Amino acid sequence: MHLLLNTSTASKPTGVSPQRKLFRLDYGPYAGRLVCLYHVSASEIAIGWADPPYVNWTEPVNIIDDAADYPCSACIDADGNLYVVYTELSNLDLIYFKLAFSAGVWVTGSPVTVLSTGSAYFPVIERSDDGELCGAFAYYDSGQGTYSINIKTSADGGSTWGSGPTDTGIQLSDSTTEMPFTALNFTGPILNAVYSQNRSDLYLRRRESAGENWSSPVLLLQNDYIDSDFACAVSNDLKLGIAACPSGAGAAYFREFDGVGLSGLQTLVAEAAQAPQIFYAGARPYVIFAQASGNGYYRPRFGYKDANSFIVGDLLDGVGFFDAALLFNNSAGTFEDRTAEAAETDPADVYHSSSGCLISSTGDILYLGSEVKFHCAAILLSTAGVGGAAAWEYYDGQQWQSFTPYSGVYHFDAADKLVYFWKDVQSSPSDWQGYPVNSDKKFWVRARVDGTFSIAPVGSQIMAIPKFGLLAAARGIR
Amino acid sequence: MNLTLDYLRGSRRWSVPGFTVWGNAQSVEVSFLGVEAGGVDRVVFGHNVIGGHSQDVKFVDLVDSKGNNLPEQISEPAVILIPRNSVPCFLIGKPSSAGFKIARAMGASGASAHGLVDLLIMEVNPG
Numbered sequence: 001m002h003l004l005l006n007t008s009t010a011s012k013p014t015g016v017s018p019q020r021k022l023f024r025l026d027y028g029p030y031a032g033r034l035v036c037l038y039h040v041s042a043s044e045i046a047i048g049w050a051d052p053p054y055v056n057w058t059e060p061v062n063i064i065d066d067a068a069d070y071p072c073s074a075c076i077d078a079d080g081n082l083y084v085v086y087t088e089l090s091n092l093d094l095i096y097f098k099l100a101f102s103a104g105v106w107v108t109g110s111p112v113t114v115l116s117t118g119s120a121y122f123p124v125i126e127r128s129d130d131g132e133l134c135g136a137f138a139y140y141d142s143g144q145g146t147y148s149i150n151i152k153t154s155a156d157g158g159s160t161w162g163s164g165p166t167d168t169g170i171q172l173s174d175s176t177t178e179m180p181f182t183a184l185n186f187t188g189p190i191l192n193a194v195y196s197q198n199r200s201d202l203y204l205r206r207r208e209s210a211g212e213n214w215s216s217p218v219l220l221l222q223n224d225y226i227d228s229d230f231a232c233a234v235s236n237d238l239k240l241g242i243a244a245c246p247s248g249a250g251a252a253y254f255r256e257f258d259g260v261g262l263s264g265l266q267t268l269v270a271e272a273a274q275a276p277q278i279f280y281a282g283a284r285p286y287v288i289f290a291q292a293s294g295n296g297y298y299r300p301r302f303g304y305k306d307a308n309s310f311i312v313g314d315l316l317d318g319v320g321f322f323d324a325a326l327l328f329n330n331s332a333g334t335f336e337d338r339t340a341e342a343a344e345t346d347p348a349d350v351y352h353s354s355s356g357c358l359i360s361s362t363g364d365i366l367y368l369g370s371e372v373k374f375h376c377a378a379i380l381l382s383t384a385g386v387g388g389a390a391a392w393e394y395y396d397g398q399q400w401q402s403f404t405p406y407s408g409v410y411h412f413d414a415a416d417k418l419v420y421f422w423k424d425v426q427s428s429p430s431d432w433q434g435y436p437v438n439s440d441k442k443f444w445v446r447a448r449v450d451g452t453f454s455i456a457p458v459g460s461q462i463m464a465i466p467k468f469g470l471l472a473a474a475r476g477i478r
Numbered sequence: 479m480n481l482t483l484d485y486l487r488g489s490r491r492w493s494v495p496g497f498t499v500w501g502n503a504q505s506v507e508v509s510f511l512g513v514e515a516g517g518v519d520r521v522v523f524g525h526n527v528i529g530g531h532s533q534d535v536k537f538v539d540l541v542d543s544k545g546n547n548l549p550e551q552i553s554e555p556a557v558i559l560i561p562r563n564s565v566p567c568f569l570i571g572k573p574s575s576a577g578f579k580i581a582r583a584m585g586a587s588g589a590s591a592h593g594l595v596d597l598l599i600m601e602v603n604p605g
Contacts, residue, residue: 002523003522006520007521008521010519013513014511014512038511038521054509054523277510286529288510288528300524311529316526317526371574371576372574434551434553434575441551466515466520467514467516468513469513470511471511473510474509
């Protein structure tokens, strides 16, 4: 399922990888319900939820209107209560509040200032089994001009944090001039803080029991540049799994910490990736991430561990490379298959040999096909078209139906265009049917030339992939 | 419901007895939020079943109760599983016009036990 929930003007609507925004209720009469938090604008945070099969989401309700344009994070307890931390707009203070779950709805509690000294960014929050709240954040010391990962705790349900708002908490990382990021996880009673430092070093520190005694840092990964592209989760046998996508490495990695030592570093995928999320089903780790597909477009992928390697696949039906890209030249009366060329990034290789162009004259047709319904096409052209017109059509079981793309008309006149045919995969036409084109039955969208181009477009890459990023996987209670 | 109408429209049905299900259900449901970047970012919800060793079945590879192969393509097929042993089996995702994915649940019946089902396949909308 692929469903548009909302649009957002915030810088990072669903937060960075270590933060948490989507939660699943595991118990009670609302078991299975998903609830999410996200920034709908720079200053507004909204909540929405849905019950299985998650087709109908509630209208988002704004619960915060004084947030800075830095993402919030939350955690959930067994009763469905949410505990939220965010950066406040005017002073960049760190604020906490509880969303109490009662009779199927969440009620916003009173805000509490966690930190009023310096400024706090990219906070995360975790809750222990006995109710201790732990909030970690990137603390900026304006006097020193440095950042560090600091942590504060509350033993009274969030009323007081440390010794008060001016207490900057326990510093976990070194002070550096680069923004650090952190993730918190409990393995049993042990609190684990994984954090990036100087962009490229990823460390783990552990607190064995409530208090201020933290272990020395353990280097988990060193690679250019990790920044916020890492995530952690805990297996049912209390291993801490870590996934990271250093942008300079052009790869995604996984390793585990079993409480004593680290597993070897495993390569999840040897291609550029971002926005990892990790979760366990029993003892098996699953990682979802956005994999580079060329020209700045990313597709959502998954990987799961099978023996000593990872099996990787597309995460969403209908979001990926096209199963077929055919060009029909009307004057020659022939089809040419450019499926492989459409998936690759090589420039100027998606054309019909009769015209040397993608489409050119009236009656020429570009067919984009998939085994399943899809909602968009990223169209990269080496030569943008001039003067022509294309009619977009799908097959409804009786005939080709003309439609205007959801994102507006497009006549191959922009060299880099993401054309949304429909709002999302879920809302693609119900009467759209598979149909044999050139003896190949698929779900097709076609662009038929009904106005000859003076300069005809030449294609480089065409794929059913938007610019995916900032993933947030659903979390149940630990 | 309307047998006469179905008959006139030519809807087709096939029964495939004794189908063995070996695909396993070491798969999980994943739900996630994502952002599709653009002029205005789009917040999207995704949900899918991932992992496991799903068993990909093509209609053309099946033989019905009369000994005939099913067609290569079935328009808007519905696939109904009739269990013939105690291993729970289910479809993964929606059948396509060419086939479907099927798996067995792992659990009380034993990890190595295969599922056994009869398949009832119907062409819902022959067009």
